[in-house]
Amino acid sequence: TFSRQGGGRCHDCGGLRPSGFGGGPRRCSYLNRLFCHQCHTNQKAVLPFRVLSAWDFVTYTVCNGAFHYLANNYDLPTLRAADIAPSVYRKCLPLQSARVIRRQLGLLGDVIRECPNKAFAKQHLDA
Numbered sequence: 001t002f003s004r005q006g007g008g009r010c011h012d013c014g015g016l017r018p019s020g021f022g023g024g025p026r027r028c029s030y031l032n033r034l035f036c037h038q039c040h041t042n043q044k045a046v047l048p049f050r051v052l053s054a055w056d057f058v059t060y061t062v063c064n065g066a067f068h069y070l071a072n073n074y075d076l077p078t079l080r081a082a083d084i085a086p087s088v089y090r091k092c093l094p095l096q097s098a099r100v101i102r103r104q105l106g107l108l109g110d111v112i113r114e115c116p117n118k119a120f121a122k123q124h125l126d127a
Helices: 048-054 064-072 093-113 118-126
Strands: 043-046 059-062
Touching (some): 043 048
Antiparallel strands (some): 043 059
C-alpha cells in the first residue's frame, strides 16, 4: 500500500512524506514511487514506454528527477521499439516506413564501407 512503500519516506530525499488533506505523497508515473512535495512538483512529461507500448503521447506527472532525466534524454534513442513493442510498427505506417528506410541506409553503409574506392564514395556523399 502507499503508506508502507518506503516506510513513509520520500523515494528521492528520504525525508518524511506529507500526509493528510491536500498534502499526501505524490506518485511519479515514470518511476511508480512516492515522493514528497519538494521532490515532486507535478511536472509533466511524455513517457517513452507509454509511447512505444500504447502509442500514448499524453503527459503524466513525474517527480523532478524523472522530469530532468526525460528532458535531458528526449532526443536520445534509449529504447528500441522492436524490443519493447514490435507491434507498434504494424499500428503506425510512418514508423514502419522509417524502419524500412533505416534498414536500407544501413545496407547502403555496408556497401560503401566495402567500396574499393572509398575516397571517391566519401567525396560524393559529403557533397
